Amino acid sequence: MNENERGGPSRRALIGWGGAGLALGAAAAGGGVALSDDGPSAAPAGSGGAVEFHGRHQAGIATPVQDRLHFAAFDVKTEDRAEFVQLLKDWTAAARLMTAGKPVGEGAYGGLAEAPPDDTGEALGLSPSRLTLTVGFGPSLFERFGLADRRPAALADLPKFPGDNLDKSRTGGDLCVQACADDPQVAVHAIRNLARVGFGKVAVRWSQLGFGKTSSTTPDAQTPRNLMGFKDGTRNIAGTETARLDKHVWVSASDGDAKSAWMTGGSYLVARRIRMNIETWDRASLQEQEDVFGRDKGEGAPVGKAKEHDAPFLKAMKPDAHVRLAHPDSNGGITILRRGYSFTDGTDGLGRLDAGLFFLAYQRDVREGFIPLQRRLSAHDALNEYIQHVGSAVFAVPPGVRDSHDWWGRALFSKEA
Secondary structure, eight states: OOHHHHTSOOHHHHHHHTTTHHHHHHHHHHTTOOOOTTSOOOOOTTSOOOOOOOSSSOTTSSSOOOSEEEEEEEEEOOOOHHHHHHHHHHHHHHHHHHTTTOOSTTOSSSSOTTSOOSSOOTTTTOOOTTOEEEEEEOGGGGGSTTOGGGOOTTSOOOOOOTTOOOOGGGBOOSEEEEEEESSHHHHHHHHHHHHHHTBTTEEEEEEEEEEEESOOSOTTSOOOBOTTSOBOOTTOOOTTOHHHHHHHTSOOTTSSOGGGGGGTTOEEEEEEEEEEOHHHHHTSOHHHHHHHHTBOTTTOOBTTOSSTTSOOOGGGSOTTOHHHHHSGGGTTTOOOEEOOEEEEEEEOSSSOEEEEEEEEEEESOGGGTHHHHHHHHHHHOGGGGGEEEEEEEEEEEOOOOOSTTOOTTHHHHOTTO
16 A cells, blocks of 8 residues: 555655654645635534644634543653654644544554554544544743743733642643544544654653533534533533634734734633532532522523523522623623533542543633633632632643644744744
């Protein structure tokens, strides 16, 4: 089978180039894909199809939310800027192939018997499952490679909020990759392959599997429920609401100064691992649960209303109700795009379920989005009795990969960009 049929360069070429050939092979594979100026196009939910990789914005933000998540934060191990840039090119090439449902390089078999395969192989025979891969750069990355003067002010370090009990082993990271798909094996395969490609240059710092999306970016989809049994993200920004996305999510050329111009078309991601005290919650009365959220548990309607999407009357809710405190009308219009997932990681050794919400939120500026909103919630929200934030990270998510010659982070690392 020739190189074009396999969707990438030969194993021998990859060995000869030390992995650098990945970018060239994937460029050939992706060169014929149409580019949407507004961002990647979406495959219908449940179709198993491919989401367009190229676009003005990275897929996996306003894209219809898939059912499964594998999120990984990485530490950079190399001190060589050129080597790290080559890794970003190789990652982009691999992502371009995997999101199209193709194996990386020469695939999981058929190459040199004496060398490890290019692809780990566990996604063989599976559809693309609407896989999206979204990369972000953490604050600590800007302490490397002469990037200190390129760190955007909007990529602010998160302060310690009241009630935080952060585990250092689940916090921070030089960069992240968010893999979302409808098949968990496809998402895990993607992160595993990228970690393999990056061996020796990056290492996984922490990761999180997620299921049961807790927010939707599709306006006509049923609102998902979190592990507390309540509908979540009723008023979340939809992927079709371009005006709201431009206002609240996408970085504009007018934001910041010259040092952050490379972020135009990107966004800022806050990731928080929020453990739920499930056993305590399950013993709370129904009335207490509904008072905590400010919605009824069945329909999801705001207090005093009949339907989920009825405009809430905030003053009818208790002063510490979650919906009342988190609503844009209570926060000067602060709006974030939520894309979280439920998680359960077994038990904690004391018979309690280690479960909760892996909170993911995209915004135009962390200083004007998550930070002031969380300060209000952490100080007053009745929900705090039942949850605890145990992991945290923030990342600058650069704009999308525009064509087959582009790569993740080019605008940051290339002076000519």
